[in-house]
Amino acid sequence: MAIQRMDHVGIVVDDLEAATAFFAELGMELEGEAPVEGRWVDRVVGLDDVRVDIAMMRTPDGHGRLELTKFHTPRAVGSEPENAPANTLGLRSIMFAVEGIEDVLARLHTHGAELIGGLEQYEDGYRLCYVRGPEGIIVALAEQLD
Structure with missing residues (x-):
C-alpha cells in the first residue's frame, strides 16, 4: 500500500505566538490550537511527561498544513546552529x-x-x-x- 497524502509538516518552535503570526501573515489560516499531553503522546514521540501547545495552520487551498509545536516539557533542544545556512543537512x-x-x-x-x-x-x-x-x-x- 502506498501513502494516501502528505498530511502536515511539524515544526518545533519556542515562540508559538510569533510563529503563528508569521505564517498567518503569509496567508495561512489558523485551523485550531490545543494543549496536548498524556501517556499516548509520550508513547508516540518517545519522550516522558510531554506537555505541548500546538497550532495547526492550513494553506488557503486547504491542502497543506503546518503543525507548530511549543514544548513546555520536556524542554525543546537545539541540534544545529541558530540561523543554519541553506546547505545544513536536514529539512531546510x-x-x-x-x-x-x-x-x-x-x-x-x-x-x-x-x-x-x-x-x-x-x-x-x-x-x-x-x-x-x-x-x-x-x-x-x-x-x-x-
Missing part, C-alpha cells in the same frame, strides 16, 4: 507559491523576516527567494510569471 525550507512576492516580503519583514540571499528570476517562469522567519525557519517563496 518550506516552499509556498505566492502572488505579489514583493508585497509578501514587505509584510513578512514586519514580523522580523529577513531575505537570505536575493529575490531572483528563474528563466521565464518564476521569481523566487529564501526568507528566514522566526526560530530560524527558512521559507522559500515562488511567484509564477505570466
